[in-house]
Amino acid sequence: MQVFFEAIVQAIRLPFEGSHGLLSVILTTFEVALLATLIGFILGTPVGLLIGASRFRGRGLLITLTNTGMAVPPVVIGLVVMMLLSRRGPLGPLELLYTVDAMVIAQVIISSPIIAGLTSSAVAAVPYRLRLQARSLGASWFQEALLILKEARLGVLAAVATGLGAVVRGVGAVLIVGGNIEGQTRVLTTAIVQESRRGEFGLAIALSLLLLAIVFAINAAITWFQHSGEKAGRG
Amino acid sequence: MQVFFEAIVQAIRLPFEGSHGLLSVILTTFEVALLATLIGFILGTPVGLLIGASRFRGRGLLITLTNTGMAVPPVVIGLVVMMLLSRRGPLGPLELLYTVDAMVIAQVIISSPIIAGLTSSAVAAVPYRLRLQARSLGASWFQEALLILKEARLGVLAAVATGLGAVVRGVGAVLIVGGNIEGQTRVLTTAIVQESRRGEFGLAIALSLLLLAIVFAINAAITWFQHSGEKAGRG
Amino acid sequence: MSRPMMLSAVGLKKRFGSRTVVDVDRFDAPAGSTVAVIGPSGAGKTTLLAILGLLEKPHAGQVYLDGAPVGVRDKAARMNMAAAFQSPYLFKASVAENVAFGLKLRKVPAAERRRLVESSLARIGLEGWESRDALTLSGGEAQRVALARALVLRPRVLFLDEPFASLDPLVKGHLVFDLARIIREDEMTTIYVTHDHAEAMSIADRVMVMREGRSVAHGPSDEVMKLPPDQWTADFLGAGRPLRGVVAGSVEGVLSIDVSGVHIHAVGVLPEGEKVLVGVRPEDVLLFDGDAGIPRSSARNRFHAVVVELKMWGVMHQVTLDLEGALLTARVSNSSVREMGLSPGMEVQVVFKATAVRVRSESSGSGEIP
C-alpha cells in the first residue's frame, strides 16, 4: 500500500508547493461545465416539456433524437465535433479546435439530451388530471405549462444536476476536441488521465479528490431534490 | 463538409483493405464488456435484491457504497486500479497492468454498482402487498426472493443492459489501466480517441459506426424491456 | 349574481387509439339541473365529462352552452365552468393559493381574492385554513379544498367527477350535505359523475346511464330508475324490468292498470286502453308475511305473491316475486330475509304506494326515456 500512502502525502503537499497549473485546470473545468449545462438547460428544458406533456406531429422524432443523443458515446461526439472544427471541416475557419469553446460545444451536445430526457420524465409524471383540473379552472396552455414545470420543479432540477454531473465526469469528448493543452484546455478528467499515465500519482490523486468533491456535491443535490420530491408527493 | 465525405468513403473502404488491428479491437471490446458485465451481474444483482427488498442493519452502508460507486468518475476508478496494479502497488506482483484483465477489473467496478442500483429500484417497485400475498400463501423467504426477481425480471434485465452500455461507452478507465496498446488492450473507444487525435478520421468513423451499432442494440434492448414491463404492468 | 347555463351536446365521439371510449348521441343538462352520469368503471364517464367541460376535444360532435356551439378554444365559455375530481389534485402550495388559483387566472384583484377565498373556505367548513400546506391535508379535507377551489369561481356549470368515491361514509355524508346546500344556494348546472347509483339518486334530478361509451338511458332520475330500458341497465341500477300493461280505468287521478290480470294502481293521466310500461323501485316494495293482517292504508297496491328467486345485490337481497304472472322485484335487508325466513316458493304479501309507481305510454318513446 506504499504507493497509496506516498501519493496521498504528495497530494496533500501539492497545494502548498505553488502552481502546477492546478488553478487553471479547476477554472477551466468549472467554465466548461457551467456554460455547457446552462446552454443545455436552455435547449433541453423546453424540448423535455414538449415531449413529456403534449402529443404532436414530430414528437416521435424528437424523442428519438433525445434518446440517440443520450446513447451516443462521448468519444463519438468528440470525433464529430473534432471533424466539424478541424481545419478542413465546415467550421474550420472559426479556428475553435483545441479551445474551451470547442469543449463547451461538445459538452452541450452531451448535456442537452440528458436534460431534455429527464425533464420529459419528470413532466410526464405530473398527473394528467391535475392538468385537466387546472384547465377546468380556466388555465390557458401557457399557464398550464408553467404549472407543469412548477409541479415538476424538483425533477427538472435533478435533470439539470444530472446533466452537470455527466459533463464534469466525462473525459472522452473533451480529450479529443480540447487536446488537453496545459494552461488552456486541460480539465480535471483529462489531467487525471495524463498524470496517472505518467505515473504522477500524487498529482492525480489530488485532482481526483477535487473531482470527487464536485461530483458528490452534485449527487447530494440530486438526492436531495428527489427525496424532497418523494416527501411532498401525493400519498 | 468535404472532411466528412472523405472520411466516410475511407471508412467504407477500410474493411476491404485488410487488417488495421480492427478485428483485435472488436474482439477485445467484446471480451472486456461481456466479462465485466457478467461479473457485475453476479456481484450486483444479489446486492440490489437485498437493498431493494429488505430492511437490515448495514443497508444504509450498502446503499451509500452503491450510490458512490455509480457517482465516482471512471477516470478516478482507472487511477485507483492503476495504482493497485502498478509495479509498486499491492497487486503489482500479479503484473496485470496494461492487460485485458486490468480493464475487466476496472469495468467491473463501474458496472456492478449500476447493476446493483437499478436492480434495487426494479425490486423496490414490486408492491409490498404482492409479497405479503406470497407469504400468506406459504412462501419462505427464499421463495419470496425468487418471486420478487421473477416479477422484476424486466427491470433486472434493463439494469444489466445499462451496465453493459456504460462499459462499452466508457473510455477513461480503460485508457488509463489498459494503456491502449495496439493488438492487446486497444478497444473501440480508446481507438477512436487515438485515431481522431491523429487526424485519421476515416478509421475513427469506421470504429464509431461499429460502436454506435453496439450501443444502439443495447439501448433497443433496454427500451424493449422497459416497454414490455409497462404493458404487462398492473393497471 | 350568476345564472346557471344550459349545457347540451350532440353526436359526441372520442377514440383512444382504435377503441371508441365515448359515443353519445345526445346529452342534455337544463339550466340549473343536476345531472348524474353513472355507469361501471371504464364506461367512458370521465372522458365524457372532460369533453363536456371543454377540457378535451372530441373526434366528432358538438357541445352547446346556452344553445351556442362551444369548444376547447373558447376561453370565455370555459371561464363559466369549474370542475373537481375524485382525487383532489391540489397544487404544491398553501390552501389559500390553491383556492385562489382560478381567481388569479380571472385577474381578480388580490384583496377581493382574499375575501372570496376566505368566505369560500368558511362556507365549505374550513374557516381559517388558508395558510396550511395543501399536501398535508387528509382525504376529506383535501376534497373540501378542491370543492372550494371550484365553487369560489361561482361557476355557471359545475363538473364533479366521483368527488366522494374515496371517502369514508361519515366524512362523505357531511360533504354531500354541504355540497348539496351550496349547489342549491348558488343555482349551478351540475354534471355529476359516479359509479354509485344510490349517491346519484340522492343528488341528481336527471340521470344518464353509460355503458361501454354509450348512453343506455337518459332522463329524469325517477323515470330512469323505475323504467330501465333494458335488462343490463335494470341489473346495474338494481331495478326490476318494467311491466307491460293496459290502462283499465281511472278514478280521481289514480289509474288502474291491468298487468296480466293484476290491477296495479298508479298516479297519472292516461286514456283507458292505452298500452303502458309500469315500474316500481325495488326499495319502495314492502313485503309482509303471507298471513299478516294489513290494514287499509295509503298504500293502494296490495297483492299476494310468490317468491321466485333471492339474490345478493351489494349487501342487500334482491327478491323476485311472481304476481300471477307479472314479475316484480323488491330489495330487502339481510336481517329481513332472516327474520321473515324468505325462500323461493314462499307466499308473501306485497305492498307499495300508488305514488311509487311510474307509468309511461308505450308509444311515447322507444329506447331513450324522455
Add this chain to the structure above:
Amino acid sequence: MSRPMMLSAVGLKKRFGSRTVVDVDRFDAPAGSTVAVIGPSGAGKTTLLAILGLLEKPHAGQVYLDGAPVGVRDKAARMNMAAAFQSPYLFKASVAENVAFGLKLRKVPAAERRRLVESSLARIGLEGWESRDALTLSGGEAQRVALARALVLRPRVLFLDEPFASLDPLVKGHLVFDLARIIREDEMTTIYVTHDHAEAMSIADRVMVMREGRSVAHGPSDEVMKLPPDQWTADFLGAGRPLRGVVAGSVEGVLSIDVSGVHIHAVGVLPEGEKVLVGVRPEDVLLFDGDAGIPRSSARNRFHAVVVELKMWGVMHQVTLDLEGALLTARVSNSSVREMGLSPGMEVQVVFKATAVRVRSESSGSGEIP
C-alpha cells in the same frame, strides 16, 4: 377435511417509525367464526391483519392459533392460513399458475394440483379459465382468481383485506354471495377487513371496530352495532347512542324497560329493577305520519315522537327523534324524507319490533362489549 381453528391475540403493538399504528389489547376469533375488522382508512386494519396472519412481526404481543403461541417463523402455522387483498396482486403468469402457487409451495403433486385448481376455479365461477393470462383480467375476474388462489388451499383461517372495495355493486353482489357460500361450506375461521360497515354486517358474526390503531369495540356484530360504546363509534357505524333505562317488568320473555318514562319492549331475561343499556339499529326504526292509523302488529314498540334533527349519512338521512326525553335515531331514504315532508319539530309515529332491540345490563361490562 380441515377443521377451522381459533385465532386470538393479546397485547399487539406495531410502530412505523415513532407512530404506533396498531395497539390492540385483545383479539378473538372463535373457530369457524367470521370476524369483521372495520374502521376508517388509516386505522391500522391492514397492519393488524398482517400481524394476525403471521406475515409481519409485531413489536409486542402474541398471536395464538388454537391456543398455542405462533409467530412469523412458524411455517407450519402459516400453512394453515391464506389471504386475499383488495388489489388481487396476481403474479405474472396464467390463471392456473396463480391458483396453483400455494399448492406448489405445499408440494402437492402436479396431477392433484391440476384437479384442485380446476375445481377451485369452477367453484368461484371461472370454469375453464386456467390458461388465461392473469394480467389481462377485469377487476372482478382478477378478484375471483385471488379468492380461488386462497380457497384452493382449504385454509383453516382465511384473511380477507377489503376484497370487494374496488368493485362495482353488481359484480360485488355476485362475489359476496359466492364467497359467503364457500365460507359456510368449508367452515373456515375468517378475518374480514373492510371500511364499510354494511358489508361487514352482511358477512360477519363478530365485529371489531378500530380507530387510530386501537380497538374501540369488539364483540358480536349485533351488540356492537346496536350498543356502540361511545359517540365516535356510534357515528362511524351510523348508529344512535344507547339509551339508559331500568327493567320495569317482564311478560312471556318480553321485557318492559323504562327509559325516562317511555316503556320500550325488548326480548331478554333480566331481573326487575336492573339498570340497562338499550339500543336499536337506525335501519330497524320505521317512521309513520303522526296521524296515520297503525294497526296492532308484531311490532311491539310504537311511540309518538318529535323530529329533532335531520342529517345526511352517506346517501341516506339520519333522523334524531325525541321520545319524551329519550333520543332515538332512525335512518330513512331521501325519498321518504321528501314524501313525508320530514323536518325538525314535526310529530311522527315511531315503530320497531321488540326483537330489534338489544339490551345489556349496565353492570356487565364497561367499554368492551362481551
